[in-house]
Amino acid sequence: MKLLSLVACTAAFLSTGTLAYPITGTTVNCRSGPGTSYAVKKTYKKGDSVTISCQSEGPVVSGNSIWDKTTDGCYVADYYVKTGTNGYVKPKCGGTGGGGSSGKIPGPVTNDYPYKSQCGPADKWNYFKCQCTSFVAWRINERLGINFHNKYKGAAWGNANSWDEAARKTGVRVDNKPVPGCIAQSNAGSAGHVAWVTKVSGNTVTIEEYNYKNYRAYGTRTVPKSTFNYIHVKV
Incomplete structure (x- = not known):
């Protein structure tokens, strides 16, 4: 590193x-x-x-x-290449890498998760399908165009309550300033929670998520910004 x-x-x-x-x-x-x-x-x-x-x-x-x-x-x-950092020093290349689509940040508010009828075994990002982590990993790949997975940048991202630590360890910004297309993250509960930020309005954020109030299912909430940390994988 x-x-x-x-x-x-x-x-x-x-x-x-x-x-x-x-x-x-x-x-x-x-x-x-x-x-x-x-x-x-x-x-x-x-x-x-x-x-x-x-x-x-x-x-x-x-x-x-x-x-x-x-x-x-x-x-x-x-x-x-010795740039002096393990992060970005130049803008992202347009139309390359990650396999996702451009112009989708934050994207439509809809349950377009590909495994919504196939809950259970691990997905291709090494998370269990229909868990919050799998849903957000998919959103990062699909809408941010980033090849995110459970070992992204060599760190063990694991359960949602370790995502903030993994982000800081790998140079990904974590703060209390949400923007659409960033990741909402909480350490509450036994394994924490992550969600996709789709809207920011005043002191509230609207998120899309899986497996929170709806077991292994999609949902949306509008909550105070202070409810979460915010992980800026791209935006």
């Missing part, structure tokens, strides 16, 4: 004034898309400097799910 350090950050400015970052891996492939399934377009050597045009979510490499699109027009795993 890359740690932010004013001393260790060795990014340099090129003669054009563009910030460049050194490659840390011995031989690092730069691919046509954000993931190891894409074709290799070129290869960088350790010590080469790259400039980043934008960043995208993709398969996790040593705990880091960010992929950097270089100005060479290909993607390299951010783990191998």
Whole structure:
């Protein structure tokens, strides 16, 4: 994991004034898309400097799910680029990574959860279907376009009451300032609770959720903002 350090950050400015970052891996492939399934377009050597045009979510490499699109027009795993942080340093690339759809934040208020009639076994994000965590994991993937799962960025997200800790550990912002498309999170109860923020109005938030008052089922509530912490995976 890359740690932010004013001393260790060795990014340099090129003669054009563009910030460049050194490659840390011995031989690092730069691919046509954000993931190891894409074709290799070129290869960088350790010590080469790259400039980043934008960043995208993709398969996790040593705990880091960010992929950097270089100005060479290909993607390299951010783990191998010394940016000085394990978070974003550039805007997200448009139309790439994560498999979700754009323009859906926060999206319609509707029970479009794909497992609503298939409760029980684990989903593809390693959460139990029809639980609050599965519903929110699906919303993050579908509406934020982020490849979120139970081991996102190398941390164990686990039950809802550990999501705030996992978020802070991986550099995802947690605060008391909700916006549509962020995650409402509570440590109350034996396992906590997470929900999707769909509207913010004054001192209240409207959330969509699973398995709260409705057992293994969808529901909405409008509650005081102070009811939850807010996890900003993207917004």
